[in-house]
Amino acid sequence: MARDNQKQIDYEKIAKMDSFRRLSKKKNRFLWTMAVIFFTIYMALPFLTSYTTILHQKAFGEITWVWIYSMGIFIMVWGLAHFYVGRANKFDKEAQDIIDEYERGAGQ
């Protein structure tokens, strides 16, 4: 049944709608910007630990900076996971508007 319904959806028409193009561009820019940021912060760790000793210095008591940086990554992961959900829920609303817009148009 779902297969029959899929045929009725004119994907090319949706893909060409201005509202869809805007959403797609905005969403992809958000995803890839964030991905570059967290990937860089993460991959900086092995470079800093292997080629410098700045993270080997003591921060608090015997706790060295490398533990602080690592915990920072944990907090970043949780924080960015929730940040993503907030943004994605907004994108969902926009996607729903696009589907509604398409269905109104398709019904005419």
Next chain:
Amino acid sequence: MSLTSIIMFLVIVGITLYITYWASKRTSTASDFYTAGGGLKGWQNGLAIAGDYLSAASFLGIAGAVALYGYDGFYFSIGYLTAYLIVLYIVAEPLRNLGKFTLADMITARFDKAKVRGAAALSTIVIVLFYMIAQLVGAGALIQLLFGIPYWVAVLIVGTMMTIYVLFGGMTATSWVQIIKAVLLMFGTAIISILVLWKFDFSIMKMFSEMTTATEDGQAYLNPGMLYKSGINTVSTLLALVLGTAGLPHILMRFFTVKDAQTARSSVIWATWIVGLFYVLTIFLGFGAAAFVGKETIIAANPAGNMAAPLLADALGGDLLFSFVSAVAFATILAVVAGLVLTGASALSHDIYGQIFKKGKITEKEQVVAARIGALVISITSLLLALGAQTLNVAFLVSLAFCIAASANLPVIIYTIYWKRFNTSGAVWALLGGLITALVLVAVSPNVWNPEPGKAIFTGTPLISLTNPAIISVPVGFICGWIGTYFSKEADYAKYSEVEVRAQTGISVNKASNH
């Protein structure tokens, strides 16, 4: 083996068999079998993802690595956790919106060609087999150590259990075994961690300062450099850790067990919290084992450090806690191998048999029969391989699986979703290029070759010094996909419109039933 241990094991086996019986009555269609009918809730799937992910390699392996190598063992925790951001931001929702049962379904939603499906199914089966041999070899060694039964008997016990779960209970049983195991694992780990902290008067500062004298490594124990001496190797290993997860077929398959992208999203959030908290606790497990069990004892029990957590449980909580932790480790292994069997079966029965040989002309009933036969074939193959692989290093097999996943699967997933020009030729090139490069580079690496006899599979000088070749093989996978794409004039932008719209809006999944 004490009476407490026997009771704990029987309880775990009893509960899981009951779940399988309960699930078997709910498994009648192919969708039930492969994806639990797509009916899991976000928290359920989140726990099940955590259950899939926290394998024996995580629970036993990371605790052991931290115990033996201090900070360097903790790299695994950081990498495996950060990987979830890539899953969440880039992969999870488009995958849910495009796929049905398998990774190949998702890629063929765009390129409906047998060769693309075949290549994707092949890489899934290779990854599953390597991962499964690793788990089975680890399981065999662990159970042999815990109960003093021969290796082959231990492997057969685990093999029989996993086959029963999957054969009769499909994804529903597998998911619930994962969920229960994840809860038990978190509970056990939390108790040990609290006991460790108690020993340090609940002071993190005190724990760190005592750790500087607790081991013979002194201050160095708390800093990087004890395990990874070469910078480029550290970078390469961390790259495989963070990129591998988003290409692991048994993790990806979990996103088909939920109804829509929103639920996929919430399941990653659940998984991120559970897995993350667990990984924080690996510090306490590792430090505790180093301080209260001691390196000599840990290495004497198992040179790779795999017994650190159970030994720590024994040292702090006596026989009761030891039995509980061992039973949890056993449940962990069972749950992970069951998930792997199911994933392998989906590639074999759904992709290769149902879609390629029968060209999709297969009845619901035949699909379920094929799925069960596929599960049996994967189980028996992996058991035979595991029986012959007793001496292989487990960590090497797992790192190989992550490396192939990052090199073969991730490039094709990203290109399929986000690159308009990508085509059939590029998909096949990316899959096979990444797969072959990863396999060849590992085959000439220090994991396989060591000048000292007995240290690796073969005696000789390795051609490359990288223990994990991700830094080479991942770019090769991406470049192969790019070259393959431009070698062919094929470019179906209309089809990409469909993929883009479906990936971004979930329209065919959410809206189809409303029409």
